[in-house]
Amino acid sequence: MTWPPQSPDLNPIEMVWDSLKCQRCPEDEWPNDKNQCVKKWVEFLSYEEDTTVLIVLIISVSFSVKTFFILNIFIVFRDTPVVRANNQTLSFILLVSIMLSFLCVFLFLGRPTHVTCMLRQTSFGIIFSVAISSILAKTIMVYMAFKATKPGSSWRKFIGVKVTNCVVFFCSFLQVLLSIIWLSTSPPFPEQNTQLYQDKIIFQCNEGSMLAFSILLGYMGLLAAVSFIVAFLARNLPDSFNEAKNITFSMLVVCSVWVAFIPAYMSVTGKNTVLVEIFAIISSSLGILGCIFFPKCYIILVRPELNTKSKLSGQIKAI
Known part of the structure; x- marks a missing residue:
């Protein structure tokens, strides 16, 4: 000086x-x-200054609205064979879960706070686990329903709403329990990373415990893998409205997205890590919505002649 x-x-x-x-x-x-x-420049996904946030918001809101419309279609046509064939209640739960998954993106945007940091991973983990659990319950019901059609089969006593409800509740409860343990022991918190870059500060959420974060993602991956295996085994069962093939493709999309997410998440820094996770959330939710529900909506709205009980019975007899 x-x-x-x-x-x-x-x-x-x-x-x-x-x-x-x-x-x-x-x-x-x-x-x-x-x-x-x-x-130093403070970097985070800002609503006011980042155009990427606007694009993400448009995509998230548009797909959540489409999911809401599909839910209404299924409610209106809830008594038709294509909706009732694979448990309409599970379809409703799955659609609501997908819609909430799209809306979870809002927790990843804006300046991180204690509330958003604690809720963003746990809320998505619980909601998406409910969705995967519903898919797993659907797949199990397809398999058991086919086994129960055989004369003298002991599988008939397992057919019912209680089995599917137990699958969804138990699988979702484990994720809730893991989230409670995470939040009570080492919860995520907002932090300012001043060491990563010389000229800017990264305003981010510290996950608190990477082990808990890894377990949360790993549990969702386990559910998706089990659903994929069961659906793959049941893909050729004789049912004209069998969802097993669609579930197989949807779980293949989900597993591919989250397997690709791991190296992408580890290789980027700053707000790009949040964008990678947002992309994984939207892609996996869209994969489930497109593979499972778009074909049904096509039958309901475009090919209603296929949405009849006689058509269903006729195709089973032909097989």
């Missing part, structure tokens, strides 16, 4: 090339051209 000062307006932390004494900049500032400390 020059001495005596050249101007009374000189900032005391300004430095010049011929300085005799240097002063370290605060953590939220950095030396610009080595002669002045300036504020």
Whole structure:
């Protein structure tokens, strides 16, 4: 710093090339051209300054609205064979879960807070586990329904709403229990990362326990893998409205998305890590919606002649 000062307006932390004494900049500032400390740019997915947020919001809201419309279609046509064939209640639960999964994206946007950091992973984990559990219950019901059609089969006593409700409740409850343990032991919290970049601060959520985060994702992956295996085994069972093939493709999409998510999540930094997870959430939810419900909506709205009980019975007899 020059001495005596050249101007009374000189900032005391300004430095010049011929300085005799240097002063370290605060953590939220950095030396610009080595002669002045300036504020670091704070990076997060801002609603006001980031156009990517607007794109994500449009995609999330549009798909949640489409899911809501499909839910209404299924409610209106709830007594038709194509809706009743694979448990209409599970279809309603699955559609609501998918809609909420799209809306979970809002928790990942904006400036991180204690509330959003604690809710973003756990809420999505619970909601998506309910969705995967519903798919698993659907697949199990397809398999048991076929086994029960055989004369003298002991599978008939397992056919009923109680079995599907137990599958959904038990699988979802485990995820809820894992989330409660995570939040009570080492909950996520907002933090400012000043070490990653020299000229900017990353405002992010610290997951608290990466082990708990990994277990949460791993449990969802386990449910998806089991659903895929059961659906793959039941894909050729004789039922004209058999969802097993559609479930197989949907679970293949989900597993592919989240397997690709792991290396992508580990290789990016800053707000890009949040964008990668948002992409995985939207892609996996859309994969389930498209593979399972779009074909049914096509039959209900475009080919209603296929949505009859006689058509269902005729195709089973032909097989």
